[in-house]
Amino acid sequence: MTCRDTENLLELERKGEIPPGEQQALTRHLAACRRCGETAKVARLSSVLLGTLRQEIVPGPSFYARLRERLAAAGSAQPDSTLLHAWGFARRLIPAVALGVLVLAGVTISLEGPSMPRQVQGAHSREIYAFSLEEVNLTGSVERPNQDQMLAFVLMQGQARGAGSGE
């Protein structure tokens, strides 16, 4: 065995996964090689020290009573819970409302018909629907998005807004 094997074997030893034959070879090498001997001493002491930080503490008898009091105090300091619920409900409605607006916009465009000749067609028109709602309203010159495209748009907006929340 060589000095280069030492670190790997010490790591296996730390995890308790070192094969017995290798353990003997490691012990022989550490006794003969001063540098690896020191490396082993440091690595083993490091695990011993870190091991002492592990402690099993369970909540004491008054922990939950105290927590309940604090939660109750925090709850009453928060905005009115009915208002919070109303806001939570309203938030869930936002995507549906947005979809409704899009559908209305689409219907309006299709009823009025395109005011200018179609300049953007095919795959490009889909990209415009996918990325910019304004394009639809401003030019009125592109194909009306189908329901799936509108849904995809709403979902994308939702994802963009939702990214980062929920941690």
Added chain:
Amino acid sequence: MNDNDKEKGLEPAREQRDEAAQEEARLIRQAQDGNQRAFEALVRLHERLVFGIIGSFLRRRQDVEDLAQEVFLKAYLAIGRFRSGAPFAPWLHRIAVNTCYDHLRGIRRRPEIGIADLAESEADFLDRYVKKGYLSGGGEADDRLAARDLAERILATLPPKDRLAITLREVNGFEIAQIAGSLGCSRAAAKVRLFRARRAMQAALRRLIRQDEHDE
């Protein structure tokens, strides 16, 4: 055992896991609607790991409980923003780790330590370790205390996030992805912090061991 039998053997465990996940999701929804009992049930499900994380930075039971109260209170106030369907444990761990981070940031970082900075019990422990190796087994409570003092003294020289990385890995058994999630950094950044912390700890120990041997 053939694959079919194995599959059957796994069924009950999977069902139990699914049931537990459904129960947790139900508690989260109720807690989001302001139900404190449901929130307390969630706390009880996760208290062990939260106490374990905090206990690796603080020693006294009262201090651990105080910080745990902070963690659960923050979680309670933030649960309305928790995205339903997301895993709850990592979210709670992140709050716990952030709270520990705030605590560690409040402690002045110590400079590099030498053997002259050690308490007598720590120096004794180190000397015995260097000469004979650490004797684990019964009747070593004093050694354990001295070792913990020494561990904390060395870790107090690290930047707080590096200290969090090595403690979460070596004491709490977190994987790199979990450390990254808890610290809010990339996996690569978590690896760098862990590497740096291990290297700093080993450098400090190497220095102390050499000083101890030199003083003979």
